[in-house]
Amino acid sequence: MRIDSVRLGHYAVPLANPVSDAKVATGRQRPLSQIDVLTCEITTDDGLGGLGFSYTTRAGCRAQFAHAREVAGNLLGEDPSDIGRIYDRLLWAGASVGRSGVATQALAAVDVALWDLKAKRAGLPLAKLLGAYRDSVRVYNTSGGYLQAPLEEVKEKAGQSLGSGIGGIKVKVGQPDTREDLRRLAAVREHIGEGVPLMVDANQQWDRVTALRFGRAVEELGLVWIEEPLDAYDAEGHAQLAAALDTPIATGEMLSSVPDLVRLIDLRAVGYLQPDVPRVGGITPYLKVAALADHAGLQVAPHFVMEIHVHLAAAYPRDSWVEHIEWLSPLFRERLDIEGGRMIVPDRPGLGLSLAEEARAWRLDDFRTSKGR
Template sequence: MSIIMTATALLADIAVEKDRTDAVQAFVKQETILVEITTTDGLQGTGYAYTIGTGGTSVLHLLREHLLPLLAGEDARNVEALWQRLFATTRATATGAITSLALAAVDTALWDLRCKRAGEPLWRLAGGHRREVPVYDTEGGWLHLSTDDLVKSALQAQQAGWAGVKIKVGKPRVCEDAERLRAVREAVGPSLHIMTDANQSQTISSAHRLAAALEPYDPYWLEEPMPADDISGHARLARATRIPIAVGESMYSIMQFRNYLETGAASIVQVDAARIGGITPWLKVAHMSESHNVVVCPHFLMELHVSLVAAVPNGKFVEYIPQLRAVTRTELTVRDGMAVAPDEPGIGIDWDMDSIDDRRVS
């Protein structure tokens, strides 16, 4: 038996390592929600979720006041049953970010326990397809950076053997985005993948213009060109451009992904384990995407997603944005352009709780 004795939550603010801007916002800090669960078999599991500046206290209150009290006395091995029970109690606030983030913090803690109990790393217990996966860089592609900076970062990634780089788009004039992409493409040649990301900044008409301007430079994908709930707009754009359309970081339920896949509105799925509600629904989205012959390239959370991408056969890339180095004892291993999933039992994150306590908000 593995009965839950305690379940607690805290909130800590982690500063960004460098300025991060896109077409609609700046990443000012990571509000990090951690859940710790202890069980009668002597194990402790730690899970987490995040926001990029607002809403963390709302997630914390939902956990403390409504969700965590339901866990005491439950069998931690019944991960699916616990996810469904907690979700059922939040019907009035689902589907949405606050609920999904709270569920994710609990679910990742339960998976941490599951892996530790089995003595296996997450990448193997969640599927075990492979241990190493290609990585691409986002840190060198923020919107405020100069064209020279973009070129320099892209060349560094290429020389390190990385699979690609991401460039943020959404400048006031389309020609600016096209010129920045052209400069990078000419510098790195045809072999390096260049991902582009508009962060939901476009209308249907401007998205078509943007895609047409970027097409000559062979972007690997165009990410979130329009608001995430505009499924029909993305489907129309996907039919009109040769650039694959990537979506997922701003979607909070399995059904949203199903609708995108069934309408041909997405060629790349970027499901985020925190925003979808945890590892349990993340795997369902990944397998559903595989049934549509679509790859998964998750958003952010590289320290967790490296194991999930490695677990499934349609896992394609890990996005490199370091954010947990200030509060962990180890960091993501990248070797010869490949991110290496941790092999220790658990979800693979070695938290430094003293550093987290120093950043604790509540």
């Protein structure tokens, strides 16, 4: 079995309504109106295929697409089961641009496609290929808690999420006026009740003093975690907060290399580590981080892309949380099932995903290379 062809696609998936988090509230970014996705479809000479994807928000996907296109030829003729060797080969093909950021995020789509293909060849869902601990994972919703939404809308969407079987609610904080954050948060807690898991996300917009004061002010609310209270690269600051507060700290989604995430582990800077498969460079590096996190006794709550992370969370020894954000759902024919506060791991081989016909309307670029060309 050898890789016969590789196809890359760049898609711009529109959101139904633009959303704003604290980065918008502080003037650092514009509202988010679309998700850019890099897809990779790998086909072998016996006709089996694997599908993978990466993503960016606001900028970067054209760069990912360009880098993936440059290195894609290195896949042709390779045995797709040799994922580690292929990953290393692709890293060296682009060594001059480094081993993080755009360079490895471009490889993430390829790496995910190779794992999808390997699981399909085995006739197993990816979670079971990796060694599943469970057939469902805890799930919380984020998409209903953004800052552009009035408080009454946030409360209404929280109720709808819980009514649909989702088990927890996350709301955005980090506005310039912390008192407004506290007011909205207290109202949401009252609305959903004391027993419902509740998380908050400041999207890196506080300094250390503000984060500490906020953390102390919300201790009585029984939050599952406080997410990204500080700059993503301030590992020492997160470690100080983790030591000072009873509420666990969660971060890691913005980090795009294994060493950056390992630093959070080594400093005991988090209670919940939040690696993101597309951002860290694929499933191969994610698994390295997850093994170290488990060794350190940490919880893992991977960020976004529930379509991939439901499998990885099911294969983590500790019962993880997966983030429900439905923005990429229109790309795929299949849907994920949720019941009783948990997301069900698909029983289809691989990731259990295929691109929807409707997705063609969002395709901005396309590239294919094969052994026959």
